[in-house]
Amino acid sequence: MKGGVNMVQNAEEIQSKPISVIIVEDFKLTRVGLRCALNANDDINVVAEAEDAIEGLKLIEKNKPDVVLMDLGLPGMNGIEAMIKCKEMIPDIKIIALTSHDRSEEVIAALSSGASAYCLKDIDPQKLADVVRDVAIGVCWIDPMVAQMTLNALPKIDNIGFLPNKSSSEGRVPLTEREFEVLKHLVSGKSNTEIAKELIVSVHTAKAHVCSILQKMCVNDRVQAAVKAVKEGMV
Amino acid sequence: MKGGVNMVQNAEEIQSKPISVIIVEDFKLTRVGLRCALNANDDINVVAEAEDAIEGLKLIEKNKPDVVLMDLGLPGMNGIEAMIKCKEMIPDIKIIALTSHDRSEEVIAALSSGASAYCLKDIDPQKLADVVRDVAIGVCWIDPMVAQMTLNALPKIDNIGFLPNKSSSEGRVPLTEREFEVLKHLVSGKSNTEIAKELIVSVHTAKAHVCSILQKMCVNDRVQAAVKAVKEGMV
């Protein structure tokens, strides 16, 4: 969470490293077009290309790019499945789903399977570069053609008893950085012993952290903490 | 670089009419800040401002702006309600929800009630202008801080069904209905004892179910099961 803020500022203020991108797309012509369009920008660097998911995953594992441009209509393993595997390998990676379809199920499936953005292939090349920059810092960007159907797919909430007061912004105690580390391991299913080993501290320390995490998150056990963390995107 | 978007828009679009914007925000200082930040752009024109929802709705009805910047923490009628009414009046209007909270329920509520974008108040002013342009053409834009939780809220598609390849669905053993019930309680953080009480069975039974759930889901403990269930939308 705190990382998000930092990343935003880094991306906007400092022009350190270019954003590394991998393209996975079966049509050679489209591939070339994408590469040219993106490489025309100083701050974006297409580091590799693949024409199918298998090859793409290999390249992604090797290069660990910031952003993946993933075509959904791939032969063999489809894009959705590839995205899931991709996210399993590198949870922090950002994926832009690229396709020419605007089928509702495909859009939702892509976004709920790890994509941070959904672009139709007739997007303006310059705009695509902007999307790459946005997505790299964590923004969710959805093409106008499919934005409405995506928003409609969100669960409706009864706003009756909706009071936007201090319920959480003030009542919520922020986790320390160390506690966030512990939380990540906790979410990945590690035991206190394993967490301790990972952080090179004693089990007592790990337990202490877990304990204060539970209290700060207002939950009773680590399962609730993990679920809440996942649902709220804390990890 | 930051001018990139401007150039695209200017170059491609006829610089005909600027995007008209109405700001609804109770803090005067924030209001001024927003107006200045947006009016600094030639292609954006803040046509009116309101400090509460009632006044805002009147102004919106009169001016019919392209985009509304709506604070969610308004006194009296809250922002969500205002957005719904706003959409009823002018269905095509685009709304950017603006708030300092990052509570999951509020984000989802806003987006499912008509907002096309969700920005936290610490957004870069220049970035906000970009968002206004994006939203004006129908893009859905969501702040990095809340993007993940939004995507997590999307209904998960049962990928097994429409994935042509067996690569991921092969070794997977389906859960029985009873096990699914147990899984739901497990995800909600209940202990075996509580699950047993809920399903009116003995603790032994609950444990047996949990045990086979763990095996079928190929995980080592209930935390991993819960996280996996949430991530894959099994619950």
Added chain:
DNA sequence: TAATCCATTACCCGATTGTCTAATATTATT
């Protein structure tokens, strides 16, 4: 009919968890 799967219950046992109190070192913040 026989075979299979499922839900159910039971017992044992070692490992793990969450809470408590308590102390010390390190690091900001003032």
Added chain:
DNA sequence: AATAATATTAGACAATCGGGTAATGGATTA
């Protein structure tokens, strides 16, 4: 320099968890 917050370690304790084995009845299917 003094204060506060955080990270670290420890011991102890009740409760829970996960794995193992095993038995029973019901339902479906081959």
